[in-house]
Amino acid sequence: MAFPERTTSRRTVLTALAAAATAGAPLAGQLAGAGPAYATGDNDLYDNNTDLYTSTEHPVVEGTDYGRRYKLHQQQDQFLTKREPFKKTAVMAIHGGQIERGTSELCLAIAGYNPADVNTPLSGTVYDYWMFEGMRSANNSELHVTSVNCDDHVARGIAATHLNVLSLHGCQYSQLGMPATAVRPSTADPKLVVVGGLNGTFRKALVTELNQAGFPAVDAFDPDYATNLKDFAGGAATNICNRTAIGAGAQLEITEDMRRSLFGPLENDFDWKSGRLATWDENPRFTAFTDACRRAVATVEAGQTVL
Secondary structure, X not given: OOOOOOOOOHHHHHXXXXXXXXXXXXXXXXXXXXXXXXXXXXXXXXXXXXXXXHOOOOOOOEOOOEEEEEEOOOOOOOOOOOOOOOOOEEEEEEEEEOOOOOHHHHHHHHOOEEOOEEEEEOOOOOOEEEEEEEOOOOOHHHHOOOHHHOOOHXXXXXXXXXXXXXXXXXXXXXXHOOOOOOOOOOOOOOOOEEEEOOOHHHHHHHHHHHHHOOOOEEEOOOOOOOOOOHHHOOOOOOOHHHOOOOOOOEEEEEEHHHHHOOOOOOHHHXXXXXXXXXXXXXXXXXXXXXXXXXXXXXXXXXXXXXX
């Protein structure tokens, strides 16, 4: 899940509570000074990736609590008389693994790789990717760092050297507050994709391709939804999806019901990495979803020139 701005970490709120309790001061005044508060579970324990990687207050271990994976494809231009192609798009899952389940597998497949074997390309074009993945058996939500605070050096470096970033996120349909008057998607169907980011062309291509493939999707900037979806729009320039060479990108907020529908029919098929890796290629919806995203990437790339 991505928020456009978040100035208060869970740590700041808890510190304010503790200070108020100790001093006997009114809690309201202490919290007001701490900045805007968010619902329980929506506040990050860590201020940014740097804080997560280096924290002594809440230490974590790479390879045990979390992991990072990326791939940059070797490219070179050694010719003075012609231009060699340069990759324009990277795919990211900054809350992958067990944090926002299913986003790692989708990231790899959209990038053109087998989710169960990152060394095996699927057919077609391959793209660069970056993923941060929760590896715990529980409490992975504590590893969430909101999009605007993602300061991992490799992630930012990849974003800055590409024209496009497609960032994948997970959310709950109930969090979206979709207006009751919405004609589509039906409020009775919680399978939905909210398309955000500052690249309007990219957003339009994603909404079009996903809807045509049978996956209800809405543009977070659509006037019919903008008020309700402002926290899911990826509209901040500092959002990792917008830290591209052109200052704009795209993100998908995919409801859990939609993500579950892309894997196997059993509960554990989605809940654990082993189940997702075992069933992604058994469900035609998974491939249909990732193919729709790849067509949208191809559409936006076709209108772009690397200067």
